[in-house]
Every structure is written in structure tokens, then in C-alpha cells.
Amino acid sequence: MGRETPKQQQVSYTVEQLVAVNPYNPDILPDLENYVNEQVSSQTYSLDANLCLLRLYQFEPERMSPQIVARILVKALMAMPAPDFSLCLFLIPERVQMEEQFKTLIVLSHYLETGRFRQFWDEAAKSRHIVEAVPGFEQAIQTYAIRVLSLTYQKIPRPVLAEAINIEGLSLDKFLEHQAANSGWILEKGHGRGQLIVLPRNEFNHPELKKSAADTVPLEHITRIFPILG
Amino acid sequence: MAANYDYEEAPGTYDDANRQDLGYDPNFVPDSVKSFVVHLYRHIREKNVYEIHQMYEISFQTLSDRLFKDTPWPSVDAVAHYVDNDQVFCLLYREMWFRHLYARLSPTLKQRIDSWDNYCSLFQVVLHRVVNMQLPNQWLWDMVDEFVYQFQSFCQYRAKMKNKTEQEIALLRQFDQAWNVYGVLNYLQAFVEKSNIIQILEQEKEGGEQFTATDGYDYSGGSNVLKVLGYFSMVGLLRVHCLLGDYQTGLKCLLPIDISQQGVYTSVIGSHIATIYHYGFANLMMRRYVEAIREFNKILLYIYKTKQYHQKSPQYEQILKKNEQMYALLAICLSLCPQAKLVDETVNSQLREKYGEKMARMQRYDDEAFAIYDELFSYACPKFITPSAPSFEEPLVNYNQDAYRLQLKLFLYEVKQQQLLSGVRTFLKVYSTISLGKLANYMEVDESTLRSILFTYKHKTHAVDSDGKIISNADLDFYIDDDMIHVVESKPVKRYGDYFLRQIVKLEGVITDMDRIKLE
Numbered sequence: 136m137g138r139e140t141p142k143q144q145q146v147s148y149t150v151e152q153l154v155a156v157n158p159y160n161p162d163i164l165p166d167l168e169n170y171v172n173e174q175v176s177s178q179t180y181s182l183d184a185n186l187c188l189l190r191l192y193q194f195e196p197e198r199m200s201p202q203i204v205a206r207i208l209v210k211a212l213m214a215m216p217a218p219d220f221s222l223c224l225f226l227i228p229e230r231v232q233m234e235e236q237f238k239t240l241i242v243l244s245h246y247l248e249t250g251r252f253r254q255f256w257d258e259a260a261k262s263r264h265i266v267e268a269v270p271g272f273e274q275a276i277q278t279y280a281i282r283v284l285s286l287t288y289q290k291i292p293r294p295v296l297a298e299a300i301n302i303e304g305l306s307l308d309k310f311l312e313h314q315a316a317n318s319g320w321i322l323e324k325g326h327g328r329g330q331l332i333v334l335p336r337n338e339f340n341h342p343e344l345k346k347s348a349a350d351t352v353p354l355e356h357i358t359r360i361f362p363i364l365g
Numbered sequence: 366m367a368a369n370y371d372y373e374e375a376p377g378t379y380d381d382a383n384r385q386d387l388g389y390d391p392n393f394v395p396d397s398v399k400s401f402v403v404h405l406y407r408h409i410r411e412k413n414v415y416e417i418h419q420m421y422e423i424s425f426q427t428l429s430d431r432l433f434k435d436t437p438w439p440s441v442d443a444v445a446h447y448v449d450n451d452q453v454f455c456l457l458y459r460e461m462w463f464r465h466l467y468a469r470l471s472p473t474l475k476q477r478i479d480s481w482d483n484y485c486s487l488f489q490v491v492l493h494r495v496v497n498m499q500l501p502n503q504w505l506w507d508m509v510d511e512f513v514y515q516f517q518s519f520c521q522y523r524a525k526m527k528n529k530t531e532q533e534i535a536l537l538r539q540f541d542q543a544w545n546v547y548g549v550l551n552y553l554q555a556f557v558e559k560s561n562i563i564q565i566l567e568q569e570k571e572g573g574e575q576f577t578a579t580d581g582y583d584y585s586g587g588s589n590v591l592k593v594l595g596y597f598s599m600v601g602l603l604r605v606h607c608l609l610g611d612y613q614t615g616l617k618c619l620l621p622i623d624i625s626q627q628g629v630y631t632s633v634i635g636s637h638i639a640t641i642y643h644y645g646f647a648n649l650m651m652r653r654y655v656e657a658i659r660e661f662n663k664i665l666l667y668i669y670k671t672k673q674y675h676q677k678s679p680q681y682e683q684i685l686k687k688n689e690q691m692y693a694l695l696a697i698c699l700s701l702c703p704q705a706k707l708v709d710e711t712v713n714s715q716l717r718e719k720y721g722e723k724m725a726r727m728q729r730y731d732d733e734a735f736a737i738y739d740e741l742f743s744y745a746c747p748k749f750i751t752p753s754a755p756s757f758e759e760p761l762v763n764y765n766q767d768a769y770r771l772q773l774k775l776f777l778y779e780v781k782q783q784q785l786l787s788g789v790r791t792f793l794k795v796y797s798t799i800s801l802g803k804l805a806n807y808m809e810v811d812e813s814t815l816r817s818i819l820f821t822y823k824h825k826t827h828a829v830d831s832d833g834k835i836i837s838n839a840d841l842d843f844y845i846d847d848d849m850i851h852v853v854e855s856k857p858v859k860r861y862g863d864y865f866l867r868q869i870v871k872l873e874g875v876i877t878d879m880d881r882i883k884l885e
Contacts, residue, residue, distance in 0.1 A: 158614075159550040186614055193609065194546050194752050217829050218652050221775060225610035225650070229771045248782050250820025253813070286823040286835075289846045295816065331847060339827065339837060340844040342853040356866055359625075362572075363873045 154187045164191050168203050175206055178271045182219050185210065189226040201234065206269060208240045212247070213275035216282065220244045236265055252280055256301040277301070286339040290323065293330040391440035397428055398439055399447055402458065406448040409457075409498055414582065418501035421461075426679050429465055437470065438462050453496070456487040464511050467518070474533050477519055481543040484512055488552050491591055492559050499589050502581060506633045509597040512549070513604050519544040520608075520750035524765035526757075534757060546752035550605060553598040560595025563621045581629045596622075596629050600636060603643050608750045610772055612647035616831075619644060624660070627874070634671075635680050638664065638687045646747065649694060650776070652828055654702035655838045661695045665712045689719075690745040696720035697741055700727040701783060702826075702838050703790075730784040738780050742773055783825055785818045793841045793852050801848045819845070 150170045153163050167188035174180055185207045192199040204227060211219035224232065224241070231237060239262050246255035255276070259266050266272045280299040284291055297303050302310050311332065314320040318335065325331035334340065401424055408416040429438075441459050448454045463480040466472055472480070487508075490496065523537065523544075542548065557563065568574040581593040599618055606615030622630055624644060631637045641664040648657040668688050675681050695716060699708070708716070716724075723741070727734045749768035792804060805815040826839035843852045 159547050159554060161547065182613065183617075186611055190609065190611055190614075196753050216824060216827070221779065222611075222613050222651065224775055225612070225772065229767065229774070245782070248821070248824065250817040250824060252817075252820075283820050283824055286827055287819060287845055289844050291845075292847060325847060339823075339835070339842075342842060342844065356863070360866060360869050360873075363869060 150184055151181065154181075154184045158187050158190075161191060161195060164188065164195075164198060167191065168200065171203050171206055171210075174210060175269050180210055180214060182211070182214070182217075182222070186222065186226065189223055193226055193228075196228065199231070201231070201236070204231070205236050205240065205265065208237070209266060209269045209272060212240065212244055213269070213272055215247055215276075215279040239265060247276070247279065250283065252299040252301070256298075273301075285334050285337060288334055289336075289340050290325075290331045290333050292325060293332065296332055389436040391437070392443045394439045394443050394447075395432060397432070398444065401425070401428060402444045402447050402454075406451065406454050409454065409500070412499045414499050414501055418503060421501060421504050422678070425461065429469070433465065433469070435469055437466050453487075453490055453498070456483060456490065459483045460487060460508060460511075463515075464507070467511070467515065472518075474522075474536050477515070477522070478536065478540045478543040480515060481519075484515075484552075485548075488556075491594060492555055496588050496590050499582060500593075502593060502629065502632050503635075505590065505593045506597050506636045509553075509594065509601045510635060510639065512552075513601050513608075516544050516546075516549045516605070517608055517748055517750055520752060521748065521765050523755055524751055524767075525763045526755050526761035527763045529761065537755070538757065541754060550602070553601045553605065556591070556595045556598040557602070557618075558595075560591045562592060562595035562599070565592065566596075566621050577628050580632050593629065597636060600630060600640050600643075603647070604639065604747070607643050607647055607747050608768075609752060610749060610768065612650045615643065616647050616651075634675060634678075634684060638668070638684060642687055642691060643747070645691065645694060646745075649698055650772075652779070652825075653830065654698045655704060655707065655828075655836065656830075658695065658698045658702070658704055658707050661691050661698070662708050662712050665691055665695065665715070666709050669711055669715070692716055692719050693741040693745040696724050696727070697738065697745075700724050700738075701780065703840050704838060705840075728787050730787050735777060735780065738777060739773065742776055743769075746772065782821065786822050786825065789818055789822055790841055793843060793850075796850075796852055798849055798851050801845070801850060804850060819843070819850070 150163075150166050153160075153166060157163065167184055170181070170184050171188065174185075189204070189207065192204070208220060208223055211223045214220075221244075227237070232241065239258070243255060243258055243262070243266075246252070246258065259276075277300040284296065284299055288295075293307075297307055300310075311320065311322060315322055320335065321333035323331040323333055401420065405417065405420050408420065438461075441455050441462065444458065445455055448458075460483060463472075463476070463483060466476060467480075526534075529537075562576075565574050565576050569576050569578075576592065576596075581589050581596060583589045583592070599622060602618035603615040606612070606618060619640070622628060622640070624630070624640065629636075630640050641660050645657045645661045645664075648654075648660070665688065668684065672681075672684060672688070675684055692715065695708075695712075696719075699716075705713075720741075723737050727737050746769070749772050751764060751768045755764075788808060792799070792807060796804075801812050801815060805812045808815060808818075810818070822839075826842075827835050827837050830836050841852065841854055843850050845851070
């Protein structure tokens with residue numbers, strides 16, 4: 136493992152360079168495909184490189200590999216809330232999107248975009264072969280779900296949280312303990328025998344925090360007048 | 366500026382030989398044309414940029430209107446001996462020749478291929494030889510603009526395989542490199558790289574270079590051609606990427622140009638509009654509605670104030686067309702993301718006049734609403750292309766609409782996902798607190814569905830910007846405490862800091878302009 140890592144780093148550096156310097160070149164297609172597989176196995180991600188590959192597939196459709204495209208889409212899904220998934224779809228021909236595995240991925244994306252977490256996890260369970268092929272998928276979606284919850288809830292009932300991140304029972308207890316210790320979550324008793332989880336304060340679930348930031352001016356804006364002042 | 370962006374082009378129903386038989390002699394050179402080329406040639410040699418601009422912009426148009434309303438200009442072979450057979454001038458003349466052809470007539474396949482060859486030769490000269498010319502920015506912009514336009518036009522043409530003659534198919538097979546997407550992109554990229562324009566713009570920020578201050582012109586005896594072509598090629602790349610549906614990369618190509626300021630891109634109205642139109646459109650497709658609204662608002666106000674000065678210009682029609690399209694895009698953005706305070710009063714009243722009724726219907730999110738979204742999008746979107754080579758297998762089909770249909774479909778898909786949000790907004794406007802149960806009742810959905818709707822609202826109104834930060838564009842926001850929804854209306858805060866900054870920059874701009882006048 137130790138000997139392989141430096142070589143891996145060298146390859147990805149070169150691919151990123153290729154994409155920056157010589158992206159409109161059919162010869163780099165195999166490198167980009169390898170890079171996708173590398174992103175999957177090493178749990179890294181590069182939207183630019185993947186868009187570059189999808190473009191090349193657009194220019195030469197006979198060289199398109201559906202398996203690689205599927206992996207790119209799964210990685211894009213994991214990048215939510217960024218709109219990467221739809222950015223990739225814009226470059227994939229309609230008839231390809233009609234294929235079964237892509238229809239499934241589009242449905243999964245739809246569920247996530249519209250906050251239908253229970254339906255998402257149900258559908259993902261039915262399509263294990265697609266999503267299990269990419270390590271880190273589950274955690275990435277759970278991170279996205281928590282992000283949405285953090286924008287929405289100050290205090291969230293346990294069942295709602297459980298449904299959103301697809302963790303229940305003892306695993307959920309452990310998860311909550313971990314979050315309480317590391318991410319500032321607070322566990323409270325709700326009405327009845329339910330549990331309430333207090334999520335960390337941010338300007339989106341605590342709008343009073345937003346007001347104080349309203350009239351500050353970012354430094355980048357002030358730098359615009361430095362030449363004038365100087 | 367490039368010709369009409371009509372979606373359906375008139376089919377090229379005649380070829381070279383026929384046309385020449387019908388009363389057009391490519392070798393006849395009227396005296397006025399002889400005089401035109403002789404003078405233009407001299408001005409280019411003497412680097413009289415102002416005169417070149419006058420001849421290019423005005424004389425060429427006047428002669429075209431008077432003598433060549435529906436025929437091409439004399440062939441380059443007929444005029445070459447008046448200009449010492451100068452290779453570069455001939456390439457420039459041919460470039461104008463083809464542009465005129467595309468604008469007034471319908472090019473045949475052979476002519477399309479010849480135009481590609483001419484661009485290749487011209488670009489090779491600029492990229493690989495030391496060129497000692499100064500050309501007006503208008504001309505250099507038109508070159509890039511027309512290059513991309515002819516590429517787009519070729520892709521549309523090529524995708525209509527159904528009624529192609531055997532001769533056309535043979536030509537397509539033979540000249541498969543003409544208007545090849547790799548070629549087009551690589552030329553634009555080559556200009557950007559060879560001109561070093563990105564580094565020049567960066568160094569300019571630190572005071573090390575002069576480019577914007579001189580409008581790209583070289584006052585130290587050199588040539589502006591490569592640098593300015595490199596600059597405009599960044600806009601060209603943005604445009605090509607939009608045509609392909611790759612909005613992220615398109616915006617990346619434009620990044621070195623700071624559109625919050627004046628620049629060489631604003632020195633030519635066509636370039637200014639093309640830049641902001643595509644920038645805005647790309648942001649719209651990436652769901653960055655606030656950014657799109659801001660930029661559309663700025664340019665629409667600018668056009669409103671300045672279009673009277675362009676009434677006589679050959680670009681006037683195009684300016685008006687793009688103006689209308691951007692109003693349509695603004696209407697779409699505001700319907701998906703209500704942000705009343707971002708729109709200037711003048712622009713707003715124009716918008717109400719053109720699309721007030723349609724916007725009200727769009728926000729109802731029923732079937733009629735989708736039809737209007739479809740209509741406006743189809744009217745205002747770029748002419749998307751399929752870049753790959755056609756299949757020559759029987760049966761031959763027309764696939765020129767495929768790219769457009771895909772982008773439209775995905776756009777409407779996004780609109781559909783936001784369908785339930787307007788309903789929620791109506792209720793949030795009325796209540797300051799309401800329990801999930803009650804709201805679910807009013808909206809006639811179960812609590813689980815309501816939660817999904819609220820999550821969707823939060824997700825769609827909190828976009829991730831280019832730096833990865835979350836920006837809320839919600840005019841109406843809320844948070845949930847256990848099972849109670851608390852509504853928060855964001856009150857507009859007077860942004861003194863921003864106001865002062867804007868005024869400081871504006872004043873500096875005025876002083877700089879005044880200084881410039883003194884120098885001239």
C-alpha cells in the first residue's frame with residue numbers, strides 16, 4: 136500500500152493538469168476514465184475532470200462507457216447539495232438516460248432534491264448493486280441529510296432524524312452520542328417519551344444570527360477600492 | 366455581428382454554379398469596391414485604427430446595402446491584385462466576404478467548408494506569425510463571434526440529414542474535419558494560451574500591465590490582434606460550452622474577466638451583451654438565480670439607457686433581440702426565485718409590461734404554468750448543438766432538435782421540483798407560527814409530505830455558490846422547533862457599506878473617464 140500511494144498521487148496530479156491545460160483532446164479519454172475509478176476507490180472527487188470526460192463522450196458517443204457514466208453520477212449525487220448531478224445530466228444524451236440504471240439514479244436524485252428521505256433510502260436499498268459499488272455513498276448522503284435538517288430544524292424529533300439518515304435503534308444511539316461529543320448536538324427529552332435533538336445554531340435555523348451579519352461588508356469588496364484610496 | 370439566430374435556417378437550395386449563372390459575376394469589381402479595398406489595405410498597413418473602424422463598420426455596410434443586397438461581394442481573387450496580393454489582407458477580406466454571405470444569403474455546404482478553411486488559415490497566421498496590425502475591437506470581436514456562430518450553424522445544418530443530397534453526404538464524409546468540435550475549441554483555447562491574456566489580466570490587477578486601460582490597444586508599436594483575440598476567445602469559449610450544455614466549464618472559462626467592472630468586453634456592445642447573456646443563462650441552469658437576476662438587471666438597464674445610440678448600427682436588430690430574450694430569462698428567474706429588491710425600477714416596469722401576466726401564471730405551477738416556462742425558455746435559450754459527427758447509416762434522420770429538447774426537459778424537471786413551493790410560500794406569508802399538523806391540514810397533505818416540502822423549500826432556496834458557501838435567497842424563511850414552524854420575514858436592511866463602496870468606485874470611474882478625454 137505504501138509504495139502505491141505516491142504513484143497514485145502522481146497520476147491524479149497529471150490528470151488535473153491535463154484537464155486544465157489540454158482538455159479538448161480525445162487522447163486523454165482513457166486517463167479520465169481511470170481517474171473516475173480512482174476517485175471511487177480513494178474516495179476523492181473532481182467535478183471538472185468528470186465533466187471533461189462527459190464532454191469527450193458527447194463528442195465521440197461510440198467511446199462512451201455506461202459503467203463509468205454511472206459511477207460519475209453516483210459521485211455527483213454524493214456531492215449534494217451542489218447541483219453536480221444535474222450538471223452531469225446536461226451532458227448525457229437522452230436515450231442514454233432512458234437506460235434502467237440511469238433512470239434509477241435520476242429517481243434517487245429526485246428524492247434527495249425534494250427531501251423525500253424515506254423514499255430515497257427505500258429505493259437505494261433496492262439498488263444496492265449501483266450504490267454499493269461506490270464506497271462512502273451512505274455517509275455522503277447522511278451528511279447531506281443532516282445539512283438539510285440543520286437548515287430547517289432547531290430541535291428535531293428523533294423519528295424524523297432517524298428517517299432522514301436511515302439509522303435506527305442502538306446504532307442511532309451511538310451515532311447521537313458521537314455527534315453530541317464532537318459536533319455540539321444536545322439531546323433533550325421531548326414531550327411524551329420521545330427524544331429531541333437540538334442541532335447546532337447557525338444563521339439558517341436561527342435567523343436572529345443572520346441579522347447581525349446583514350450590514351457587514353466582505354473584505355473582497357473593500358479591496359476593490361484599495362487602488363483608489365492608495 | 367452574427368446573423369439572425371433563427372432556429373430553422375432556410376435550406377441551401379442552390380449551389381455555386383447555379384448562383385453564378387443567375388446574374389452574379391464574382392469577378393466584376395465595381396469602382397467603389399476597388400476604392401474600398403485599396404483604402405482599407407492602406408489604413409491597415411499604416412495602423413490607422415480609427416479609419417479602419419469607420420470603413421469596417423460603416424463603408425462596408427453601406428456598400429453591402431447598395432450593391433450587394435442579395436449577392437456576395439466580388440471574389441477575393443478579383444480584388445487581390447489591388448492590394449499587392451497581400452496574404453493577410455486577402456484572408457481578412459475573405460472573412461468579411463463569408464460573414465456577408467451568411468448574413469444575407471444561405472451558404473452552401475461547400476461554402477461552409479471554405480469558410481472553415483479561411484478561418485484556419487487566418488488563425489494560423491495570427492497564432493504562429495508575428496502580425497504587425499492594429500485592428501478595431503469591433504472587428505476582432507466579430508471574428509470570434511462569427512466563428513462560433515458559423516460553428517453553431519454548421520452543427521444545426523449537419524444534424525438535418527434527412528434531405529441531404531448524395532453530393533452533400535459525399536462532401537460531409539470527405540471533409541469531416543471542417544467545423545470539427547475539437548478544432549473549434551482548440552483554436553479558441555490556443556488564442557487564450559498563446560496571447561497569455563490570463564496572466565496579463567492578473568498582472569494588470571497588480572499594476573504590472575496595461576491592457577484594459579488602453580482598451581486592449583498597443584501603444585508601444587506592437588499589435589493588439591493576438592491579445593484581443595485571446596481575450597474575446599474567453600467569451601467564445603463560454604458561448605461554445607453553453608451550446609454544449611456544460612455551464613460549469615463555460616463559467617470557468619470566463620473567470621479571468623471581472624464582470625463587476627468595465628473592461629475590454631464592454632468596449633464593444635455585442636461582446637458586452639453576449640458575455641452577460643451567456644453568463645446569466647449559465648447561472649440560471651446552475652440554479653444560481655440571484656446571480657443571474659443581478660446581471661440581467663444590470664445589462665437590461667444599460668441597454669435601456671444606451672440603445673438609442675446604436676439605432677443606425679448593423680447590430681441594432683441583434684441588440685433588440687437579445688434584450689427581449691433576457692427579459693424572458695429574467696421573468697423565469699424571478700418566477701423561480703422571487704427577489705423584488707434586486708430589480709431596478711425601470712427594468713421592473715418593462716418586465717411587468719412584457720411578462721407581468723405570464724409571470725403571475727407561472728407562479729401558479731399548474732399545467733398552464735409549465736407551458737409558459739416551456740415557451741419562454743424555448744424563446745430565450747441558446748441554439749444548443751449536438752457536436753458529434755452524424756451517422757451516415759440509413760435511415761437518415763434529423764436530430765437537430767435533440768440537444769435543445771434535452772436541455773428543455775431537464776429545465777422543466779427542475780421547475781417541476783419547485784412546484785409545491787409556491788403553495789408553501791402563500792401560507793408562510795400569512796402565519797408567524799403554525800404547527801406542522803395544522804399546516805399539513807390546510808395544504809391537504811400528510812405531515813410526512815409536508816416535511817418533504819419544507820425540506821425542498823430549504824434546499825432550493827439555499828444554493829451553494831462558487832466558493833462553496835451557502836447563500837439563502839429566500840425572501841421568506843422559517844425554522845422548526847419540534848413540531849412548530851416559526852416564520853421569519855427578512856426585512857430589507859439598508860446596506861450603507863455597499864452603497865458607499867459603489868459610489869466610491871463610480872466616482873473613480875468618472876474621474877478616470879475625464880482623464881482619458883484629456884489624453885485624447
